[in-house]
Amino acid sequence: MSISANSDGNQQGNRLDPWFNTYAERAHNLRASEIRALFSVVSRPEVVSLAGGMPNLTDLPLDRLAESAKHLIATHGAQAMQYGSGQGWEVLREHITEVMSYDGILGADPDDVVITTGSQQALDLMTELFINPGDVILAEAPSYVGALGVFRARQADVVHVPMDENGLIPEALEQSIHDVRASGRTIKMLYTIPNFHNPAGVTLSLERRPRIAEICMREQVLILEDNPYGLLGFHSDPLPAIQSFSPEGVVYLGSFSKMFAPGFRIGWAYAPHAIRDKLVLASESAILSPSMVGQMAIAGYLRDYDWYSQVKAFRSMYAERAQAMLGALEEYMPDCTWTIPDGGFYTWVTLPAGLDAKSMLPRAVRAQVAYVAGTAFYYDGQGRDHMRLSFCYPTPERIREGVRRLSTVVHAEKELVEMFGAAFHKHDIDEVGPGIAPAPNAL
Amino acid sequence: MSISANSDGNQQGNRLDPWFNTYAERAHNLRASEIRALFSVVSRPEVVSLAGGMPNLTDLPLDRLAESAKHLIATHGAQAMQYGSGQGWEVLREHITEVMSYDGILGADPDDVVITTGSQQALDLMTELFINPGDVILAEAPSYVGALGVFRARQADVVHVPMDENGLIPEALEQSIHDVRASGRTIKMLYTIPNFHNPAGVTLSLERRPRIAEICMREQVLILEDNPYGLLGFHSDPLPAIQSFSPEGVVYLGSFSKMFAPGFRIGWAYAPHAIRDKLVLASESAILSPSMVGQMAIAGYLRDYDWYSQVKAFRSMYAERAQAMLGALEEYMPDCTWTIPDGGFYTWVTLPAGLDAKSMLPRAVRAQVAYVAGTAFYYDGQGRDHMRLSFCYPTPERIREGVRRLSTVVHAEKELVEMFGAAFHKHDIDEVGPGIAPAPNAL
Numbered sequence A, B: 001m002s003i004s005a006n007s008d009g010n011q012q013g014n015r016l017d018p019w020f021n022t023y024a025e026r027a028h029n030l031r032a033s034e035i036r037a038l039f040s041v042v043s044r045p046e047v048v049s050l051a052g053g054m055p056n057l058t059d060l061p062l063d064r065l066a067e068s069a070k071h072l073i074a075t076h077g078a079q080a081m082q083y084g085s086g087q088g089w090e091v092l093r094e095h096i097t098e099v100m101s102y103d104g105i106l107g108a109d110p111d112d113v114v115i116t117t118g119s120q121q122a123l124d125l126m127t128e129l130f131i132n133p134g135d136v137i138l139a140e141a142p143s144y145v146g147a148l149g150v151f152r153a154r155q156a157d158v159v160h161v162p163m164d165e166n167g168l169i170p171e172a173l174e175q176s177i178h179d180v181r182a183s184g185r186t187i188k189m190l191y192t193i194p195n196f197h198n199p200a201g202v203t204l205s206l207e208r209r210p211r212i213a214e215i216c217m218r219e220q221v222l223i224l225e226d227n228p229y230g231l232l233g234f235h236s237d238p239l240p241a242i243q244s245f246s247p248e249g250v251v252y253l254g255s256f257s258k259m260f261a262p263g264f265r266i267g268w269a270y271a272p273h274a275i276r277d278k279l280v281l282a283s284e285s286a287i288l289s290p291s292m293v294g295q296m297a298i299a300g301y302l303r304d305y306d307w308y309s310q311v312k313a314f315r316s317m318y319a320e321r322a323q324a325m326l327g328a329l330e331e332y333m334p335d336c337t338w339t340i341p342d343g344g345f346y347t348w349v350t351l352p353a354g355l356d357a358k359s360m361l362p363r364a365v366r367a368q369v370a371y372v373a374g375t376a377f378y379y380d381g382q383g384r385d386h387m388r389l390s391f392c393y394p395t396p397e398r399i400r401e402g403v404r405r406l407s408t409v410v411h412a413e414k415e416l417v418e419m420f421g422a423a424f425h426k427h428d429i430d431e432v433g434p435g436i437a438p439a440p441n442a443l
Helices: A026-030 A036-042 A061-081 A088-102 A118-130 A145-153 A170-182 A207-220 A275-288 A292-305 A309-330 A357-366 A397-421 A422-428 B025-029 B034-040 B062-080 B090-101 B119-131 B145-153 B170-182 B208-218 B275-287 B292-304 B305-333 B358-366 B395-421 B422-428
Strands: A113-117 A136-141 A159-162 A187-193 A222-226 A249-255 A266-270 A347-350 A386-392 B114-118 B137-140 B159-163 B187-192 B222-226 B250-255 B265-271 B345-351 B386-390
Touching: A026 A145, A026 B119, A061 B062, A088 A113, A088 A249, A088 A266, A088 A292, A088 A386, A113 A118, A113 A275, A118 A145, A118 A187, A118 A222, A118 A266, A118 A275, A118 B275, A136 A145, A136 A170, A145 A159, A145 B275, A170 A187, A170 A207, A207 A222, A207 B395, A222 B137, A249 B292, A275 B119, A275 B145, A292 B292, A309 A347, A309 A397, A347 B222, A357 A397, A357 B137, B025 B159, B062 B292, B090 B114, B090 B250, B090 B265, B090 B292, B114 B119, B114 B275, B119 B145, B119 B187, B119 B222, B119 B250, B119 B265, B119 B275, B137 B145, B137 B170, B145 B159, B159 B170, B159 B386, B170 B187, B170 B208, B187 B208, B265 B292, B305 B345, B305 B395, B358 B395
Parallel strands: A136 A159, A136 A187, A187 A222, A222 A249, B137 B159, B137 B187, B187 B222, B222 B250
Antiparallel strands: A113 A266, A249 A266, A347 A386, B114 B265, B250 B265, B345 B386
16 A cells, blocks of 8 residues: 555545545545535424425426426437537527526527536536636635535635625625735635525625626636526516626526426536637536436427426515515524525524534434534634525425424523523534535535 | 736637636646547538447337336426435435346445446546546556546546457556556556457456456555446356456446436446545535436336346347448458457457558548547557447448448558658648547547
8 A cells, every 4th residue: 555655644544445545635625514414314304404405396397397208208319318519419508598698698609608417517617627726716705515515625725705785795805806815825716606695695786796797807817607596586587697797707607406407417607718618628528428318308498388487486486485484583583683585595594692503403403403504604614603594495384383493492502602601512513624515405 | 817827837828718827737638539620520421430439229219218208207206306315316226236236246235336427427536536646547558538538637647558359468467567666656546448448349358357356456556447338248248347356446337328328427336435435525526416317217217128138139239230340341451450349339440550540530531431540549649550440320331331431541541651651641640649538429
């Protein structure tokens, strides 16, 4: 083993894994989510999970979709079951330009769309293409757990930029760019979720969008705009994408997982042409080509169905669930504060002073309710005073019951803190660090 | 741009791509396939392509499969269209252990199977997990173009190990391990395709399998055993996998792309438990989870169909096409030599002395026949005297016609070489280097 030992000489785990010393350095950056250990418990039917990011698919017309699938295989099976192009099927890329027009991206060129295995793969490819170890990615504070996991796996450093109820703060972005560069480090991109942020639940205001675009173009910072929830606003059509203010400065990521369904694993990147070229090569290297069955099924859905009416139905359904959650929070948890989402799946809750969402989680699960502790959404261990609550999957009744159960745990914790001070639960804190692998219920 | 310039300071392409100086170093290792430029020409119907690696799906029972797809969505659509586990669906993992039993892998644990977006993704994940820049991967000479592309993208170095008509030569493997280590470099794995090798068309003999396993275990070199064609032997059931001789020393890769169909993009890795853990984390980071629709469709196919009879039908069909190719080679190209495949999709042709398959390719395409030049299958520019011919996709009649057309090009080249010497076509040789991105028709 000595010849193939890696340079850090770490012997931990050697007795259990004969190949331990042969892994690449980057392999040691892969970590399990902090909520993975609770997984089997959380998935029990008696637990109300406010942790998951799974869309609610009960409104989809499954019988009609079943007929469509039959027709696809019977009439185009030889094409659907074959390899396709690495960039993705041109017919679906055409449809995607139409979908993006709802985000204010007008006249998009289908030739600059790259179809991926979910937008997660596009995130991974962009990180592969741009990040040398130690390079900095700017991201909102907090940010999407699955993106942070990719960034860590690729040995990036993440610097969080503050946001408020109107999203990322332009002045804070400028200050962060200045500070990081003053420290001698290289900024490779800004990763941002402008609409119905995961986990923060807020939306970047219209007024700030051209300002963010302008700052990044002036400072030559590429923007990675991640927009899985954009069509799912409760009250209105989407605000124009940052991409629409800076076509050469933005790589835009889209996904069918929330506006239709995640089971086909089809997402996309829309990129300036030269970056598009490299994304195609990187994707061919990673997976050869995306699923033709999935691409053709989704193209058929966009062609044959009134998909925008389905999106509107989803909006109403999620709006009702959001209202159930916000109402329950007001009723049961007046000693917390939370963000008011205008769309998407999440609200971001701030606990009373001294409470720790991470150490409280096992007690919440014992009370049959689950959430994701705020630490999952930071690169640096912040976030213990926050939790992400999702309202996408449980029914409104279950959401109310979940918040009620959670309130009993919060109140019990608060009483203990008031009696004994915040130090009492220090022993509960494990030292695994922030969990950042994107376990399915932390999407 | 100066702050985000990468370390090599390469300015090439800067005027066309404003982000050129921000790419990661590894991004410069991504290259287009050398045959990509010929793509649009090769796909014209009048061209006989002996270049592609697409399976022939005409024998699949599309009407029955269409009914199965309908039934799947109608009865299990909410599950099929949802996110699944990062490791892959447990029901399909169970079926995969049955499939692997045909390769002599008995009693496999479904918990050690990781389902991926084609086995290409498993290749990519394994390279990500084990390769630091400059680490060595041993691979057969020649080797699969798509694997070489992944290895280059991840900044590995590849050392080719000679093979003969019985596959990888054990003594040459030992010598290579010795030589590489004597030069101070770190070997991370042996990448091998034991059955119906792509592109060489040969199979590792039964006698050599335990020897390869023993050498690698003694020398602590992990084996990455890639077996997409294993069930497609013309004359017999598969030889036992190398994995069956060294369960703790092998990561085995399988695929449904050739034994069923590639359109679902479902492959797998079967790995020692500790490596399996890391593969799951790496796959979650890359794609979150594989397609549930694809996994459930394939599980249904394995459950409801006599899939092994379908494999036997594929075998007969490919055997007939191989026979057509070998017969045509004997008839039309007696001045070449070639390997005699017992299965799979390819034969590996050696041209008469002085001919260059790479520079000859444009003339072949003008004569309406295509192949892949041998250089695609080496890391180091070797292979100009070889070409890979595939017999998987065209009909036997088209194969014969393709070989006939190819023979006219070879004979014309040979005459020129005999008249003027090998130097005459030097001007045709582009300096792009070996193309290694896995373009779809070089699978």
